[in-house]
Amino acid sequence: MSKDLFRDLYAVHSKQIFSYLLGRTNNKEIAADLLQDIFLKVWNRIDVVRSIPDDERLYWLFSIASNRLKDYYRRSSNRRKAEDRLRSDGKTHSDGDLSGVLAGRERFRELELHIDRLPEELRCMLLMKVIGGMNSAQIGNVMNQPPGTIRYKIAQARRLLAESLRLLDAESIGGRRGSNG
């Protein structure tokens, strides 16, 4: 049954596609809208899905997502520039000290600001791992890079994030405190 196949596809792969879209667009609402568009296309080609082996469906979905993203960038390049400008204008430069940071959502906003500042490729790979739950081989297939390179770049993204969050400073301060006390 087509609807069951469609629901299965959505249940298994939507988070992975969403993580990629979020990594590329940096905007949860846009990523969710694009996700809906992509699954609309999937539904319209549900007969094609049947002929694709299970382990290749993810990459077929990513090819649709990638094309939809290109289309989105083409159509909204001007709007996006304006949004980027607004976003950067609205950003407050924090001191990055997460240790004393506000609880709950405020802390997530803080973390998102730092994730936003990562280079797009690194951010995308990191989110595909953290939100999409994808392994480096799967990400490598999507990004057309060897798994070893993906692991290296994710480590790089984590390093940059730790630095911008000043977790390393906190660690060294904690270390000093520990040694003094």
Place this chain on the structure above:
Amino acid sequence: MAETNKSADLPDTVDAELDRLLGEWAGDVLIGLERQETAILSGVLVLTDDLGYGWWRQLCDQFSFHRTAEFPSWPVNKEAV
């Protein structure tokens, strides 16, 4: 090779803290996505139920695209011709 989040050049405590922060954030993002999931799924299915291939096919099947030799038989003002 086993997958690991660990960054070779980060201290263990920083790695663990980063994992915790990212894990909690990812959980929050996914809860947000789950809230939209019903809307996305039903949106797609409602749209496709209305405007999918089957719907258009059904609509087109109701039309005849054959040429017809018959002219309409509306009254013609013969005096004007």
